[in-house]
Amino acid sequence: MKGKATSFDIAYEAGVSQSTVSRALRHSPLVSEETRKKIQEIAKKLNYTVDKNASSLRSQTSTTLALLLFEDPTSDDSLVNPFFLSMLGSITRECGLMGYDLLVSFQELNTDWHSVFKDSNKADGLILLGYGDYTDYESKLRELVDHGTPFVRWGAATESIETTSIGCDNNHGSQQITEHLIKLGRKSFAFVGNAGDGSPEFMARYQGHCESLKKAGIDVNTELQADAGNTAEEAYDATITLLDKNIPFDAVVAASDVIALGVLNALKTRGLTVPDDVSLVGFDDIPMASYMSPSLTTCRQDSAMAGQLLVDKLVELIKGEPVSNAFIKTKLIVRESCGAKA
Amino acid sequence: MKGKATSFDIAYEAGVSQSTVSRALRHSPLVSEETRKKIQEIAKKLNYTVDKNASSLRSQTSTTLALLLFEDPTSDDSLVNPFFLSMLGSITRECGLMGYDLLVSFQELNTDWHSVFKDSNKADGLILLGYGDYTDYESKLRELVDHGTPFVRWGAATESIETTSIGCDNNHGSQQITEHLIKLGRKSFAFVGNAGDGSPEFMARYQGHCESLKKAGIDVNTELQADAGNTAEEAYDATITLLDKNIPFDAVVAASDVIALGVLNALKTRGLTVPDDVSLVGFDDIPMASYMSPSLTTCRQDSAMAGQLLVDKLVELIKGEPVSNAFIKTKLIVRESCGAKA
DNA sequence: CTGAAAGCGCTTACAG
DNA sequence: CTGAAAGCGCTTACAG
Incomplete structure (x- = not known):
């Protein structure tokens, strides 16, 4: 032989x-x-x-999924969003269980996903993970829909386009966390994170935040909302700008844990102590959150469940089964930064 | 059409x-x-x-690489070693530049890598990343060598087996960091991390550490070396056990940043302040290191370069070119935890 | 520089 | 339950 x-x-x-x-x-x-x-x-x-190639060629199905991870190509490109990375583990595992291989590609926003992955028969379907500007993104999604390419994405379900989305209830999660701060007696709130159509998830978090304030009879001061993309650097700068406005606040709600990291550094730089001077909360519960000092109160998204759902739903789509959107649960994780123990 | x-x-x-x-x-x-x-x-x-499948079948080459990431299946399986994750970005990018696709699989220690990836023509070569017990690992490597499967791995070059390895000079990096502590006046050192054949990288770091101590005329107290795998939990427990010995020390050299995280928590628990009571240093410079409190002095491995080299060397191997091992540079990163500013 | 033909290693109707 | 045959969509000698 x-x-x-x-x-x-x-x-x-x-x-x-x-x-x-x-x-x-x-x-x-x-x-x-x-x-x-x-x-x-x-x-x-x-x-x-x-032989995978012979089998795939003959049967016209690759039993392979492609994971496309993209973010705004900011600064240090090795710093992929930690939340997505923690999903990666569960995605690979679930792929294994379902008998699929997983092709991974980062920052492929500029290519034609459909033809690169589906037409070439490299993958039967696509998993899309990405923060970043939703405006660019949406046109790519529309192309995929037009071609009939099976795909699922992590993110908020949107009305503008018919896609299968897995996400958490950002609005609700944000309310949980804001209400916690209100219970602790905080009175004036800043919010750091983009609140615009380009960032639907952050936008939903901002809206949930505002709804909680209104329910509690607290005025929303739009002067205390500062735009920032999902990096510690942008968050740092946004917080400094915010502080320079000299509008007092006793709590900061960050649109994500990564943003909270930048906020914390900015506050420290200006001599403010968390949580004594200002309470701080994040969103995501990335591994780093529990190791920050003070440890970060945040809203956990079940990333293991998220990865599993993304794979399962995509496989169903590929098989032609009807598939619905799904929400994963959010859970308030109380640590030191909110001042719960103060 | x-x-x-x-x-x-x-x-x-x-x-x-x-x-x-x-x-x-x-x-x-x-x-x-x-x-x-x-x-x-x-x-x-x-x-x-x-069509990828037709092309690969005909030409008997898949232009795909497989990344196998495995660790001891400890506790929380979503917590992949952060250092490997930061390499993932550069690996995917370099694959793209070289025209290769990247198949990713985690925790596949139990399968036959050769037949699953190479015989099935899914991938032309393998990239292996893994901490964990080297003993199990080595027999898998030998199988790959025997089959003639092209592969590269991250880790210490070993004499026991002929492989292409990319790694940093762990011994040297560890000396840089230990010497820094010596210069700062530290006198008695603890080391947390496995120092045995099962963990060649940690072992090399421990050896470099000991060499620096000897050069400086400081006695090596083996009672102050505490085994721990690469998790914060194991490091926490190991540190507590160490403290219970009641042997005084004024510096801890952790075999990795993740270990340093556990050490720091244990020290805090016991009321010890870093760096005032004890200096602490890590190894890797994971993203979290700069956000710890105090921020962590550590030894940076250039993960971007590492990922690039792994891909480039593997592609050369696949093409049948002669390939040598490579070391990437280490760099001392001074932050707060060593007490340099004290 | 171009074309006709073989064949990579499977899966799957079709026929029994 | 099993076999003979076609064919998935390419790449690449071979011949001109």
Whole structure:
């Protein structure tokens, strides 16, 4: 036997046809128990593995998913959003369980996803993860929809386009966390994070935040909302600008944990102590949150569940089954930065 | 045109043979400039993409690399080593530049890597990232070598087996950092991290650490070395045990930043202040290091360079070129935890 | 520089 | 339950 074993080699050794080998290995009910066992033994002995390319070419299905992760190409490109990274583990695991391979690509905003991944038969479907400017993003989504490419995405469900989205209830999560601060007696709130159509998730968090304030009879001061993308640097700058306005506040709601990191540094720089002078809360519960000092009160999104749902829903879509959007639960995680223990 | 366009569709429109289309699209010098241009235009018009499976099957090469990331399946499986995650960005980017796709799989220690990825023609080569017990790992490496599967790995070059490894000079990096502490006047050192054959990288760091101590005429007290795998939890427990020995020390060298995180929490729990009571240093410079409180003095490994080298070397191996091991540079990053500013 | 033809290793109707 | 045969969409000798 030179080179890799093929199904013909197995057929020869087993004294059956190549078709039967193929059937046996795919657990076709058409093959007798006895024949199957013999074939499986020989396959094992020869270290045989089905050729992925031949199988995919013939059956026109790759049993591969592509994960596209993209963010605004800011500053340090090695700093991928930690929240997405924690989803990566559960996505790969669920792919394994479902029998799919996972192709990963970062920052591919500029290519034609459909033709690169679907037309070339590299992947049967796409998982999209990305913060970043939603405006650019939406036109790409529309292309995918127009081509009929199966895909799921992490993010807020939007009315403007028919997609399968997995996300958390950002509005509700933000209310949980704002209400917690209100209970602790905080009176004037700043919000750091983009609040515009370009960032639907942050926008939803801002809206939830405002709703909670209104319910509690607290005025929303739009002067205390500062735009920032999802980086510590932008958040730092935004917070400094905010502080320079000299409008007093005793709590900052950050649109994400990464933003909270920048806010915290800015506050420290200006000699403000968290939580004594200012309470601070984030969103996501990235691994770093519990190690910050003070540790960060935040809203946890179940990233393991998120990854699993993304894969499962995509596989259903690929199989042509009807698929609905799904929300994952949010959970308030109380740590030191909110001042709960003060 | 129903369904996807094929090279035959293009050939028909261009009035040439399918062979010529294939050559033109692969930039064969055999095709005239004029013909190539015409073909490229039509291909673009039809949104044509070469079918990956057909191309790979025919040419017996997948232009895909597989990244296998594995760690001891400890506690929370979503907490992948942050250092590897920061390499992931540069690996995907370099793959893109080199024209390779990237298949990602976690925790696949139990399967036969060779047949799953190479025999099945899913990938032309393997990139291996993993801390964890080296003993299990080594037998897997030997299988790959025996099969002639191209692969590169992150880690210390070892004499026991002939592999292409990319790593940093752990011994040297550890010396840089220990010498820094010595210069600051620290006298008695603890080391937290496995120092055994199962963890060659941590072992090298421990050895470098000890060499620096000896050079400075400081006795190495093996009672102050505490084993811990690469998790904050293990490090926390190890540190508590260490403190319970009641042997005084004024500096802790952690085998990694993640370990330093656990050490710091344990010290805080016991009422010790870093760096006033005890200096603390880590290794890796994970993103979290600069946000810890106090921020962590550590030894940076250039993860971007590491990812790039892993991909480049693997591609050379696949092409059958001779490939040597490579070291990436380490750099001492001084922050607050060592007490440099005290 | 171009074309006709073989064949990569499977899966799956079709026929028995 | 099994086999003979076609064909997925390319790449690449071979011949001109």
